[in-house]
Amino acid sequence: MAAEKASCSKKVVLCEEDIPRAKLPRENVEECTVPQLRRWLLCGGAKTSGKKADLVKRYKDYVKGGLHLKNLRDPDGGVHLARKKVLLGVMDEVDPPHVTDIFPKDGFHEDLTDLPFVNFGTVWKYMIESSNAKKQLSTAKPLVKGFNFFKSGNLVKVTVCSRENKWYLKSQVLPSMKKSSVYNCFILLLPNGHIKSAYCGCPAGVDGRCNHIAAALFGLEEFCKQREKQQQEQTSRTSQPCTWNVPRKRKGEVLPISQMKFKKHEHGKEKKAKERSRI
Numbered sequence: 001m002a003a004e005k006a007s008c009s010k011k012v013v014l015c016e017e018d019i020p021r022a023k024l025p026r027e028n029v030e031e032c033t034v035p036q037l038r039r040w041l042l043c044g045g046a047k048t049s050g051k052k053a054d055l056v057k058r059y060k061d062y063v064k065g066g067l068h069l070k071n072l073r074d075p076d077g078g079v080h081l082a083r084k085k086v087l088l089g090v091m092d093e094v095d096p097p098h099v100t101d102i103f104p105k106d107g108f109h110e111d112l113t114d115l116p117f118v119n120f121g122t123v124w125k126y127m128i129e130s131s132n133a134k135k136q137l138s139t140a141k142p143l144v145k146g147f148n149f150f151k152s153g154n155l156v157k158v159t160v161c162s163r164e165n166k167w168y169l170k171s172q173v174l175p176s177m178k179k180s181s182v183y184n185c186f187i188l189l190l191p192n193g194h195i196k197s198a199y200c201g202c203p204a205g206v207d208g209r210c211n212h213i214a215a216a217l218f219g220l221e222e223f224c225k226q227r228e229k230q231q232q233e234q235t236s237r238t239s240q241p242c243t244w245n246v247p248r249k250r251k252g253e254v255l256p257i258s259q260m261k262f263k264k265h266e267h268g269k270e271k272k273a274k275e276r277s278r279i
């Protein structure tokens with residue numbers, strides 16, 4: 001395995017930084033939780049069974065032998081390797097037909113700071129309400145699938161170009177199965193955050209309401225949510241009531257959704273889990 005990796009220097013090879021949670025969050029392994037250890041072992045190609053003491057021992061053995069780096073693998077269906085290829089520009093891109101005459105050819109950048117506010121209502125309105133009434137039944141599916149695509153890290157990149165009060169967005173979304181190419185999605189956004197039109201390179205993207213477009217829209221929604229939160233924290237810190245003696249909620253950094261972890265409630269854990277699965 002190691003020799004194989006070393007010999008293919010031209011091939012894109014994953015490293016720990018490319019895989020969410022492939023590194024332990026704390027230096028002291030004993031302080032890490034069982035799920036954190038299991039994730040680490042999984043990424044390093046090790047067995048993940050056993051009690052915490054077994055996992056810690058295995059961790060130490062692997063680190064000693066450097067095995068976790070030799071055996072490093074993508075535990076999430078190949079999405080991280082595909083992402084890396086897209087970001088390195090070595091992945092085939094599929095453009096939607098006839099979009100180039102509507103969208104600018106250059107001037108796209110990654111700074112989304114001034115983007116109009118996109119929220120779930122906007123996404124719903126575009127994906128469901130503005131869709132052709134005859135197709136109403138099939139439109140909720142891309143919404144659900146798109147959200148899952150987004151959460152699984154299939155949305156790789158979003159760039160923007162604003163011209164004459166219109167926002168032209170280009171995003172790259174990986175397909176669910178064969179990750180040998182990436183779809184380019186183009187979205188035209190109005191200053192009020194409404195989606196004017198969208199185009200995707202996939203075969204189902206003709207009407208601009210496929211899973212990939214939905215994934216890109218959820219990415220924008222999440223970005224706007226995080227941006228608003230950050231702005232609120234920055235501007236209203238002094239005008240807020242006393243907060244230093246209030247138990248603080250743990251706040252994570254702003255992360256790509258593929259790296260996000262959903263909070264686990266210890267109390268009534270099973271009940272919550274059941275409730276969520278019912279939704």
Ligand SMILES: [Zn+2]
Binds near residue numbers: 201202
């Ligand atoms: Zn598509």
